[in-house]
Amino acid sequence: ALHHQLVSCSSSHQAPTRSRSEVYHNSSDMVDFQFSGGNVTLISNMDAWDQKLSEANTQGKIVIANFSASWCGVCRSVSPYYIALSEKHPSLIFLTINVDKLTKLSIQWNLKVTPTFIFLKDGQQIDKLEGANNWKLQEMVKTVLDVDDEPDQKENELEVKYNRFKRIKSI
Numbered sequence: 001a002l003h004h005q006l007v008s009c010s011s012s013h014q015a016p017t018r019s020r021s022e023v024y025h026n027s028s029d030m031v032d033f034q035f036s037g038g039n040v041t042l043i044s045n046m047d048a049w050d051q052k053l054s055e056a057n058t059q060g061k062i063v064i065a066n067f068s069a070s071w072c073g074v075c076r077s078v079s080p081y082y083i084a085l086s087e088k089h090p091s092l093i094f095l096t097i098n099v100d101k102l103t104k105l106s107i108q109w110n111l112k113v114t115p116t117f118i119f120l121k122d123g124q125q126i127d128k129l130e131g132a133n134n135w136k137l138q139e140m141v142k143t144v145l146d147v148d149d150e151p152d153q154k155e156n157e158l159e160v161k162y163n164r165f166k167r168i169k170s171i
Contacts, residue, residue, distance in 0.1 A: 040082065040086045043097045046105070064119055065118045067109070068115045092144070117129040
């Protein structure tokens with residue numbers, strides 16, 4: 001028998017008799033508790049979103065935006081791992097966006113499922129992961145870190161080679 005695991009939520013995964021907000025009685029405290037911690041910033045309005053993207057652009061940092069919902073069990077299950085990643089990689093900016101509070105942003109990024117992780121550099125999407133796959137999320141983080149570190153690494157390698165060449169030439 002094949003084992004099937006739910007890795008994302010869509011509107012078809014929610015309880016049909018209750019609205020999303022009724023499931024958690026409109027409790028933003030519940031959402032904050034489940035999705036906050038580590039170096040994760042909760043984004044609850046467009047001003048906060050714009051401010052964080054602006055900070056990231058100014059600092060030359062990559063943003064990982066986790067679009068989640070309080071009613072999504074899969075989102076809640078991946079949250080501790082996402083928080084742990086934020087602690088392990090402080091050079092990245094980790095955000096969590098409640099799709100029910102910021103529907104405009106969800107529409108803007110054309111989200112189909114939760115969680116969806118969007119990787120941004122200079123305000124532009126560089127990668128995207130739909131669904132909760134901890135291993136894939138970690139690999140994507142490693143990839144963006146490698147890409148982000150690559151220019152400095154190449155410059156250092158060139159400098160080392162140049163200095164070696166200078167030493168050899170002076171002998």
